[in-house]
Amino acid sequence: MKFINQRPYADPAVAARKLLEIANATDAVQDGRIHIEKINGHFLFKEGGTPEEYSAGLACAVANGWLSLHESGTYVKFTPAGAEMFA
Template identity: 55%
Template structure:
């Protein structure tokens, strides 16, 4: 029997919270837009996350009103409820 490590972002809420943290630390372009591929790269390469984890986390954050995604799918924006979830510094 093989044992596998639990993936830290397999839970959509945990993935969504991490996406918020990453989005808050990515330089936004005009009007607070954050290119989605910048966050995706951080998840896939930096955190060794999967596409499913990224997609589930993104969906959770959007449905929760934490992020809004442009209809083109090119960028996201942090929303006030999402900003409220970020740790205060």
Template identity: 60%
Template sequence: MACGAELKTTGERPYADPEAAARKLLELAGQVEPVQDGRIHIEKINALFLFTLKASGPEFGAGIRYAVQHGWLELHESGTYVRVLPPGEGLLRQ
């Protein structure tokens, strides 16, 4: 292995579980100032999730799908923004 190469641990990834990823995405969405009509640009939470938390793209996708399926988030058909729905707002207060 080259000097300075990053070693990955074999421990469990914290957002490998879609529910955990979805809950974290809701938490991140709660930190972002929505624009018109409660819209949160997807790149705002995507950047935090991928680059700040070092999660993966598949974890992000699974988390978004889980949140949408459970009525926590609404994902616009264009994929450019989400909206936190009332069931998701309840999770923000916990």
């Protein structure tokens, strides 16, 4: 019988923190905006996360008040609580 290994980003809080690290390393364009494709591309293709883990992590980061997601879904911004995690 084969057992499946635990995925590194199965926990939404861990995925959210990884998304915050990626967003912190990404250059903001204007007014602190970070394009969402720069975050999800890195998470999905370089870190090996799944779309479900990405969605759960982003929802967790927004729910905890670390990131604010624009209503169009095209960019995120750090909130003061999220920015002080890297201060």
